[in-house]
Amino acid sequence: MTTFKDLGLAEPLLKALTAKGYEIPTPIQTQAIPAAMTGRDILGVAQTGTGKTAAFALPILHRLAADRKPAPRRGCRVLVLSPTRELASQIAENFRAYGKLLNISVTVVFGGAKMSTQVRALAPGVDVLVATPGRLIDHIGQKTCFLGETEILVLDEADQMLDLGFFRPIRQIVGYMPKKRHNLFFSATMPPEIAKLAAELLDKPVEVSVTPQATTVEKVDQRVIFVEAGKKRPLLAELFADPAFNRVIVFTRTKHGADRVADYLEKVGVEAAAIHGDKRQGQRERALADFKAGKVRALVATDIASRGIDVDAVSHVVNFELPMTPEAYVHRIGRTARAGAGGSAVSLCADDERLLLKAIQKTTRQTLPAVDRRSDKSLVAPPSQPRNQGGDVEQKLAQPKAREHRRERRPEGGGQPHRNRNGGGGNKGAGQAQTPRWDPMAGERRPDGVADTRPIRQPAAAPAGAGAPRSFKPSQGRRP
Ligand code: AMP
Numbered sequence: 402m403t404t405f406k407d408l409g410l411a412e413p414l415l416k417a418l419t420a421k422g423y424e425i426p427t428p429i430q431t432q433a434i435p436a437a438m439t440g441r442d443i444l445g446v447a448q449t450g451t452g453k454t455a456a457f458a459l460p461i462l463h464r465l466a467a468d469r470k471p472a473p474r475r476g477c478r479v480l481v482l483s484p485t486r487e488l489a490s491q492i493a494e495n496f497r498a499y500g501k502l503l504n505i506s507v508t509v510v511f512g513g514a515k516m517s518t519q520v521r522a523l524a525p526g527v528d529v530l531v532a533t534p535g536r537l538i539d540h541i542g543q544k545t546c547f548l549g550e551t552e553i554l555v556l557d558e559a560d561q562m563l564d565l566g567f568f569r570p571i572r573q574i575v576g577y578m579p580k581k582r583h584n585l586f587f588s589a590t591m592p593p594e595i596a597k598l599a600a601e602l603l604d605k606p607v608e609v610s611v612t613p614q615a616t617t618v619e620k621v622d623q624r625v626i627f628v629e630a631g632k633k634r635p636l637l638a639e640l641f642a643d644p645a646f647n648r649v650i651v652f653t654r655t656k657h658g659a660d661r662v663a664d665y666l667e668k669v670g671v672e673a674a675a676i677h678g679d680k681r682q683g684q685r686e687r688a689l690a691d692f693k694a695g696k697v698r699a700l701v702a703t704d705i706a707s708r709g710i711d712v713d714a715v716s717h718v719v720n721f722e723l724p725m726t727p728e729a730y731v732h733r734i735g736r737t738a739r740a741g742a743g744g745s746a747v748s749l750c751a752d753d754e755r756l757l758l759k760a761i762q763k764t765t766r767q768t769l770p771a772v773d774r775r776s777d778k779s780l781v782a783p784p785s786q787p788r789n790q791g792g793d794v795e796q797k798l799a800q801p802k803a804r805e806h807r808r809e810r811r812p813e814g815g816g817q818p819h820r821n822r823n824g825g826g827g828n829k830g831a832g833q834a835q836t837p838r839w840d841p842m843a844g845e846r847r848p849d850g851v852a853d854t855r856p857i858r859q860p861a862a863a864p865a866g867a868g869a870p871r872s873f874k875p876s877q878g879r880r881p
Contacts, residue, residue, distance in 0.1 A: 413502035427452030432609035446610035448589035472526030473550040481555040486511040513682035534570035559588035630751035663701040673699035720748035723757040727764035
């Protein structure tokens with residue numbers, strides 16, 4: 402088995418890795434580090450959770466250590482472009498941690514934070530600058546940042562850059578950089594637009610790819626609960642009555658929805674914080690810090706805000722609403738299976754979300770164990786009967802309502818709230834923390850005898866894609 406030492410990384414990097422407890426490189430690191438150390442451009446297909454940050458940070462730090470020189474004034478030797486502020490902060494943290502014995506300067510600039518502080522940090526020049534595209538363009542426009550001597554460019558999460566409309570700013574930024582430079586380009590998926598950008602930016606790249614989705618998907622215990630849209634919030638409160646739900650990311654589709662769910666959870670006694678694009682940077686950082694420190698049990702997030710969030714030991718991911726794409730589902734559940742750990746994901750599926758569920762099951766090539774809470778009636782066969790005789794579930798799964806799901810709203814976009822966000826939760830869940838211990842996901846009969854939500858077995862009907870190996874290939878197209 403390859404170790405970090407075998408990869409030939411500089412001693413101070415090896416020491417920093419040992420201090421972090423990392424010995425064995427992840428597959429993306431084994432592939433990317435040696436090639437990047439020789440100066441080859443890299444085209445990596447990998448998502449967060451695979452160790453991709455270290456896959457580019459380590460060879461870059463190795464190269465900086467081997468070729469020490471002062472950073473250009475108001476410029477940087479390495480530019481890392483990141484789609485979100487949270488991811489930018491995390492990348493900078495990683496560079497600092499791995500480079501802590503190398504005396505490397507790292508600065509991060511993103512929107513929502515004070516320009517003047519960033520201008521001061523950039524003035525003397527920095528070794529590594531991590532930036533979101535919009536704010537970097539502001540600095541370039543104000544002549545507080547020059548890229549004319551930048552040697553290395555990293556573009557991280559290119560697919561999300563595309564989603565956020567950052568391709569024009571990226572092309573503009575690259576236009577300010579020297580033509581001859583070292584490029585490292587990462588994306589979770591490689592649809593044609595991204596392949597085109599990669600072809601423009603990279604010079605004979607070494608292609609590296611991992612398919613973490615398969616491992617992530619398989620490592621996470623996944624369940625679906627069919628529930629009326631209006632009953633989702635009390636059900637969520639029930640889930641939180643289980644102390645095992647101790648560090649939970651709850652996903653909503655909209656910013657407004659995230660606020661409402663967080664408020665509701667607070668009302669029923671569950672410490673919660675919302676994180677989304679309308680929150681001020683300080684609020685986002687505080688929410689994330691409180692969640693990491695265990696001060697809040699629930700972080701309620703939109704997809705975009707959550708991308709790249711690296712929090713260890715997330716016990717559960719709850720999809721309060723199903724995401725619009727299977728890729729987003731895989732990203733979401735990957736928050737609970739970080740770096741080899743397992744985790745649980747529970748998806749609350751209303752009737753009009755069944756098509757989304759179908760797309761997820763098709764793409765991930767699995768059928769998720771389902772329970773039906775719409776009628777508050779257990780669909781689990783009595784203990785004397787085999788559990789896989791849940792015929793009515795099969796029937797229900799086989800005959801989804803033919804109602805078309807309308808795509809009314811992009812995550813974090815403008816427009817009307819999702820039509821099913823009726824929020825009819827009431828305060829049924831209040832005082833849940835005092836209810837007797839009941840694990841809604843483990844199939845115990847509830848103390849009040851109401852509904853047993855024991856997961857039922859897979860329906861016999863073959864899922865789409867059955868027969869193929871249980872692996873999930875990154876989508877080749879943009880969106881289903
Ligand atoms: P990333 O994909 O860069 O977001 O990394 C996912 C998580 O894995 C982060 O918490 C990293 O610190 C951690 N990690 C990265 N490389 C390794 C490694 N070789 N061994 C153990 N953990 C790692």
